[in-house]
Amino acid sequence: MKREIYLEITPLNEALEKWLRRLESQGFLKAFPGEKVMVSESLGRITAEPVIARLSSPFYHSSAMDGYAVKYQETFGASEISPKKLKLGEQAVYVDTGDPMPDVFNTVIMIEDVNVIRCQAPGVRYQEDEYIEIISPATPWQNVRVIGEDIVATELILPENHRIMPVDVGAMLAGGYVDINVRRKPKIVIIPTGTEIVEPGSNLKRGDIIEYNSRVLGGLVSEWGGEPVRFRIIPDDIKKLKNAISEAHKVGDMIVVNAGASAGSEDFTSRAISETGEIIFHGVSIKPGKPVIAGIVGNKPVLGIPGYPVSAFITFNLFAKPVIYKWQGMEMAPPEILQAVLSRQAASTLGQEEFLRVKIGKVGDKFIAAPVSRGAGVLMSLVRADGFVRIPAMSEGIGAGSEVDVELLRTKNEIENTIVCIGSHDNALDLLSNSLKKKYPKLSLSSAHAGSMGGLLALKKREAHIAGTHLLDEETGEYNIPFIKKLLPDKKIILVNLVYREQGLLVLKGNPKNIKGFEDLTRNDVVFINRQAGAGTRLLTDKHLRELRIKPEDVKGYEREEYTHMGVASAALTGIADTGLAILASAKALGLDFIPVAKERYDLAIPFEFYDTDMIKALLSIIREDSEFRAMVAKLGGYDVSDMGKVMYDG
């Protein structure tokens, strides 16, 4: 079992410098020469030469007003007492805005300032006895757009290396250009590899992996101004991969192989690059993204991009983007940075620079950054992330409450229009998020699943606008209110019902293990999947176990925790466990059977300080008035929406 060993693990800065300096030294980083395009097709392209006006605009004197062109010398002495008459057709000529100035005239009097004295004979344009009468003298060239008023021939309209905007297109046309030289778009060939990789839409079988990285990377190339060229999928076959690289070398300016960059036994990329060209480095001390390869084949840069989607995204941004910009004569804008407070600790491996994905919300006047899933394979962590926090290689992590610099993936405006919901997970929140965006496109709902208790604590720490909670007080039988009083004694909280919902044990279709209730959890052949501490569902589990006098240590799997109902359902579906407690909606979603255990109340806790904000008002209008939303929730199954939107407590 031969294993490719990383040639070295290079620190990020060193790797970047090595890469760019090497390309630079061989002359591979120069801005591309221009290609001719029609000015009318040049929007968004980059100028490859200075655009210098060939023509003045206007290129003749023209009237700037509707009025009469006259000679200013003939208007001297005009006044209200002694108006001056000018003969039409001879001393004065009518001009529309934009009309060229008739040759002998040198000023224009606005039509509003003129009295036309005309005979009544119809159908004749100028009569012998038609005059205009003016009551004040004109100054030379008044109301005239003189040649070059807008653009003077030889003037610089656009410098080289300028991204063309809509108004620039107009200015170039006005300046006498029909076509111009713009930077050729860098062609980036992306080669997806892997015997297990299949095209989207294929008939899937176990072991297949849908190929999507090439589309993500291709999308980035397009956004950066390049042109992605996607090759067909190459199986794990060194000869075929080498052929593909040779083919790519003919077509593209950069070759990107994805993946096969990690050190597994089927990883041919580094071999293929070193056998067709040269490896500059293999392995960078970043997380995720470590197994990235950079090399040169012929005179073209080659990247071996790791297969995990987050690794692929990060390494492609780090190593491909600066090159694609340089080729266009552009420099990358620095990322927009937002200062935020990290909501919980993020430990990190010493010696690796980590790119931590975070969601950000503005709660009160603080921006709160909450880390999202850190797995390199979790693409959704990028879909959901608002930005990155870089944890330096020399750090073991960042403590909760620390100020961090977030490199934004979205605009600050989008973040400021995001409602942060932390707390118990419920499938209705997905629908709420969708209905909110449908009715109020500028607003977003971001929900993090931290359990009911976690949600209330987040309100206490002012890290969320609302919290989803379904905490049953065993003593009083009351939901949520006792917990709010205890945990948030100084905070005025309004509790709005979202749903009543059924909780139950999820089992495979047909209930093969014949599970009837919590009493079966002590059976030797039954593996349970639990929820995390602080989750309302965990409290419900513990309450039932206590009532049945079952000790946690007698429940197999009690220690394995999931964070969402769907996580529990997924575990039950896939055989990780035989059963777990979750809501009916999650069972229906995955086609599981459901053994009802309890009906419970699920509320949204909203601090008074946010209750009257526009964002929360919009959210409540969906909950209270949007019948489509209500119907969709009911359709999930196991929900009672009769109190949806009702204020349950106003403390």
Next chain:
Amino acid sequence: MKREIYLEITPLNEALEKWLRRLESQGFLKAFPGEKVMVSESLGRITAEPVIARLSSPFYHSSAMDGYAVKYQETFGASEISPKKLKLGEQAVYVDTGDPMPDVFNTVIMIEDVNVIRCQAPGVRYQEDEYIEIISPATPWQNVRVIGEDIVATELILPENHRIMPVDVGAMLAGGYVDINVRRKPKIVIIPTGTEIVEPGSNLKRGDIIEYNSRVLGGLVSEWGGEPVRFRIIPDDIKKLKNAISEAHKVGDMIVVNAGASAGSEDFTSRAISETGEIIFHGVSIKPGKPVIAGIVGNKPVLGIPGYPVSAFITFNLFAKPVIYKWQGMEMAPPEILQAVLSRQAASTLGQEEFLRVKIGKVGDKFIAAPVSRGAGVLMSLVRADGFVRIPAMSEGIGAGSEVDVELLRTKNEIENTIVCIGSHDNALDLLSNSLKKKYPKLSLSSAHAGSMGGLLALKKREAHIAGTHLLDEETGEYNIPFIKKLLPDKKIILVNLVYREQGLLVLKGNPKNIKGFEDLTRNDVVFINRQAGAGTRLLTDKHLRELRIKPEDVKGYEREEYTHMGVASAALTGIADTGLAILASAKALGLDFIPVAKERYDLAIPFEFYDTDMIKALLSIIREDSEFRAMVAKLGGYDVSDMGKVMYDG
């Protein structure tokens, strides 16, 4: 001469409300239904439905590591003292990262933590006596990517009304989508009108106007996510225009007629709209942009957009953009606002909301906004502008030094990377601007022409980073230094030479009026064109007149002022004047003859506080080291570049 009178002049807010409310009430503002596109082609499009995962990702358990799949139950009790042996092929199977978990196994041990004990017989995969040895027990499902780790089927991947980013494309493919519903792109038909309007590239004759507005408006449509459809140019013929509108009605979602919206005698747009449909308003109290028309033809919104390019840009932004966004289910992001200090007073007409274009520079820690040309016909004012300041209708203007809110057209980052040069105009500055952007793509040079004196005063007020100056002290014969000492006594200024240049009188080719020098300016048949007060060239003019004892009132045209050398050249070329004082480069640019008068020194004055900033260092590196720049300046003619970059004074 029948004239179309504005039906009314509506205040902006009222007009906008009328327009949107009317469209809304007729159901014309609803988000468009979806159209199917391939997910791989969906980048940048807007989702027209929630995208809910059809497939989990991964959809089978797979190994997250290179290693061995085993049953965790069989690893109990393994330790360094008593390692546990597992038989290959039976109790353990090798798996690469991404391989599906073999059915009976439920955990993976990393290859690094395993000792493989094998017989040496080659060519056989598993021998009877091959084992792995482990020294610690495994926990269930460790190093396994379980089903749904990334995406759980039924989970919301993207809400409706979401603009699709590269990572979203990947998530949709992973979630089992091959195609999705996205909003149809709004089709905006743009009809250029006017008998005088010609296509770019036509053989131009006096009176022709190159059609470019449709390309600017079309570019905006593309940027806003729509699809522009440009019709051919329609002459001023009411029947043809009405036909074009009917045709457009069949093709597009919105009809835009440009121009013919002002009240001149050839303006057919309002007639064509009212005869084919209905006018909602005609005329809005904004400047520029007053003559805009909004109407409805059939069930389609129609805009009559004014012909002046700045008016067209502003009114199209105000009235078309919100509709195009609504149709896509999107809300416009509010413009980015930057607080800046207005560098000079801007008077404004009471009763009209004015959109003042400004250039912005960050000088020290203040953002300075300088108004640029206010003419509705000056497209270059938009090309050069960094943003708009809105002067309310109820205001008569804004005083110099006032804090203003600027709606940005560029990013703050671009503005922060702009060197602000105020002062005397020289053609070499255009070249400098170009060479700077070529070598340092992220930097820009913005030059405003305020004369040498204006430049030094701008340094005093900290409104510029550098000032171009060529002020001759008559007493000492010294350039610039006496003025710096007098005007900026408390400021340390470094003076760097840019060029020596020739000033002279510009006359038409062949010098038809036989002008030999300043003495000819008193002739009755000679009209002079002057430069503004405070310009170095104005001082030079005044010095020569004084030496010749010529009184300004004896010079015809002395009171007419231009702000740049090119403005003077243009006036001489076009017959506005017979001659004026300017540099040789401007004569050469426009093919004029040149009567030399003086050679003068042109320096850049740089306050010490900015001298060592990266931006200024970059600029000085161009001036001092860029031989291409030096050669291009020399080629302009009339320049001596021998001291280019030399420090002339270090005060």
